[in-house]
Amino acid sequence: MNIQSWIVLLAVVALFVAVFRFYMKKQRRNKGCGGCSCGCNDCEHCGL
C-alpha cells in the first residue's frame, strides 16, 4: 500500500473511533437512570 492509502485508512479508523465514542457517550446520556418508569428521569428518585 502506498502512503496515500495508509493516510486514508488511518483517517477512516480515527473517524470510526471518534464516532463510536460520541455515540456511546450519547447513549449513556439518553439512558438516564432507568431505575423506575415514573418518568421523573431523576437518578436520586429511586436511589440509583
Next chain:
Amino acid sequence: MNLSELSLAQSARIVAVGGDGALRQHLLDMGVIPGVRVTLVKHAPMGDPIEVRIHGYELTMRKADAAKITIDTDLKRSAPEEDPDEKAYVANTQEIPHPGLGEGGRYHEEQSALLPSKPQGAAPGSPVHLALVGNQNCGKTTLFNTLTGSNQHVGNFPGVTVERKDGTVKGHPEVTITDLPGIYSLSPYTNEEVVSRRFVLEQKPDAIINIIDTTCIERSLYLTMQLMELGRPMVLALNFIDELESQGGAVRVNELEHLLGIPVVPIRAVDGEGVDELIDHVLHVARYQEGPARQDFCPSSGIRSAVHRSLHAIMHLVEDHAERAGIPLRFAANKLIEGDTLTRDALDLSQNERETVEHLLAQMEEERGLDRQAAMADMRYAFILNVTARTVVHPKESREHRRSHRIDNILTGRWTALPAFIGIMALVFWFTFNSVGAWFQELFEEGIDASTAWIDDLLSSWDIAPTVHSLVTDGILAGVGSVLSFLPVIVCLFFCLSMLEDSGYMARIAFVMDRPLRRLGLSGRSIVPLLMGFGCSVPSIMASRTLPSERDRKMTILLTPFMSCTAKIPIYAFFVAAFFPGNGAWVMTSMYLIGILTGILVAIVLKHTAFRGEAVPFVMELPNYRMPVARNVGHLLWDKAKDFLERAFTVIFMASIVIWVFQTFDFRLDTVTSNHDSMLAQIAAPVAVLFEPLGLGDWRIVTALICGFLAKESVVSTLGGLFTPETLQATLTATTCYTLMVFCLLYTPCVAAIATVRRELGSRWALIIVITQCLVAWLVAWLVSTML
C-alpha cells in the same frame, strides 16, 4: 334523567355524579359537579363518545360514563341556592388598588411586618429552583421555551409533555426551571399527575409558576387552589388573555390578585409579553419565601360550613402526622377527605384516628347532603365561581371557539368525520411520498450521487489501494448515502404530523376514533401514540404515558411497533425501485395497511387473552383549533432532521464499516474473492435456514435483517453493500421481495425503540415485544408468500 340522554344543544343542570374511584374524582376535578350547567355539543360519528360544554370549555366522555351523571333539564328548578355567607366570604372588591404581591416596595414591607417570623429564602445570586405547573395544553412548554430559549416540543394536544424537563432562565443563570407534565388537579389520576405532584411535594421548589388558560379560567383555578393549599410561594400567570380580551372579555387583575392572595401576571407565552414581569414576581416570592396569603376557601357559616368544620377538625387531628410525613397540613387534610390513598398511607394514622376521620366525614356528608369528594369539589368551585364573578368579564363566545365550532361541523360531523380523517391521512401520504417529499428526495439523491462520484474520482486519482478504496466507496459512501437520501421524506412526514398535532386535529381524531378503538380494547387516546408511530416509535412509546391505565399503556406500546415508522421508508423505496417501478404508491400503501391490519389482529388477540377487561375511560378536553406556530414546527423539523442525520453519521456509518469488514475478509483476515467465503456469510448462513420457508434463505438477506436491529435504515445500507442491482434481481423475485418487505415491516423494532420500551415497561416486556414481533413477522410473511 342522565347526561347520556340529553338531546343535541340541550342544556341541563347536574344533580349528582355517580360512579366511583379515580374516574369520578377526575370528573369532579374537571368541574363536573352538582349544580353546574352542562350543554350537549355533539355526538362522535358513531354516536359515542359525546362532547359537552361545561364551565366554558369542551369535555368529551363516553356515554356509559355520562349515564352515571344525573341531570335535571329544568334549569330554574335545579339552580343552586345563593348563599349570602359565601358571597360575603369573598369580600366586595370594587376599586381595589394594586395589591403589589410578589413585589418590593411598601406592599412587601407591610406584608413582612404582618408575618415577621417568615423565613427568608435564597439570597440574590444564589440558586433558585422554580416549577412550571398548569393544566394540559395551557402553554406551559411554550412559556418554558420562551423563558429558557430552548426548543422543547409543544403541541395543541392535551399531554404533549410526558416527563419533566429542566432549563435555565435566560438572563438569570442561577434560576433553574422545571417544566412538568400538564395536570388538572393534584389527585393521582394519571402517571404524569403522579410525576408532577411528587415533584412539587418532594423536591419543594423555591416557587411555583402556575400558568393557566384564561379562556377557561374557572376550571384552571381549581388546580391553582390545590397548589395554594401546599403553602409554597407561587405566581399565577394568565396565558391566552389576549384571546379573551379580543372578544370583549376582561380580567380585573388587581381584584383577582387581592382575592387569591398570590401575585397575578397576565402574559402571552408565545411572544414573551409579560414574561419579564412574571420572572420578577416569581423571583421575589422565591427569595422572600412569600407563600399564598389565602389558603382557606370555605366560609365558617352557611351551607358549606360543614365542609369548613370537618376540614379544620381533621387538620387538628392529623397535624403531627403531616409534620412527620413532610406534607403540608391543609393539603394532607384535603386529600384525606377526598380519599387519596397515597396521602392516607403517607400519614400513617392509627386505627383510632382513622375512625375519627371517618366519623367527621360521615357527619359532614349528612349535613352537606353530598358525598365527601363531591363536597370538596363543590366547595372549591363555589369559591372559584364567586371569585370569577367579581373579577372576570366573560366574552359571549371567542372567535377561536366560533371558528373551532365551524371546522368541527365537518371534521367531527356525523357523516363527514371518517371521510375527512381518511382524506387528511391520504393527503399526508401523498404530500410525503408522491409530491413534495419525493421531489426533494430526487434532488437529494442527485446531490449524493454527484458527491460519491467526485470522491470516487479523487481516490482513483490518488491511486489508493483497492481495498481501502472499496472501504470508502462500497462501505461508507454506499451505506451512509443510501440512507441519507431519505431525509426529505422523513422531514415531510414529521411536518404533516406536527401540523395535525399543533392545529388541534389530533385531539379530534382521538374523539372520532374512540368507539372503533374500544372494540380493540383501547381508548381513543391511544390513537395519538399509534399515529405518532408512523413517524418514530421512540416518541410514540413515550407518548403512551398520557394513558391513565397500565393496561392501556402496555397494550398501546405493544401495538405501536406495528405502525410503519419512517425508518422503514428507505427499505420500501429500495425494493420498489428494484422490483415494482411504477407501482410504488400501491406497494407503499399496502405496507402501511398490512401493518395496521396486523396491529388490529394482534390487538383483538391481546384483548381476549393477556389484556382482558375494559379500556380506560375517555375523558378529554377538546382544545380550540389554533394556527400552528412556524417557530415550533421549524424547531420540531430541525430536531427530527438532526436526529436522523446523527443516526446516519453514527449508527449507519459504524454499521456500514463493520459490515464491509465482515464481508471483505474471512476468519483468517484474508481478502475474499467471493462474498460467499466472507465472515458474514459464515455467520449468517446457519440463521438463513429459518428463512428458507419464506423463500429468503440467502445469507445476505439475513445479514441485512440482523443489521436492521441496530437501525432499520441499516437494512438498505447492508443490502446496498452486499448486492449489485443485477445480483439482487437474480436472487429475489417480486413475490419474495414483497415477503421480505412484509417481514421488515413487522419484525423487531430497532434498538432505540427496544430501549424505550425497557425504560417504560421493564426488560421482561422489551423481550416479549422482540420475540412476539419476530414471530408475528415470520407468520405474516409466510402467509403472504403462500398467498402470492
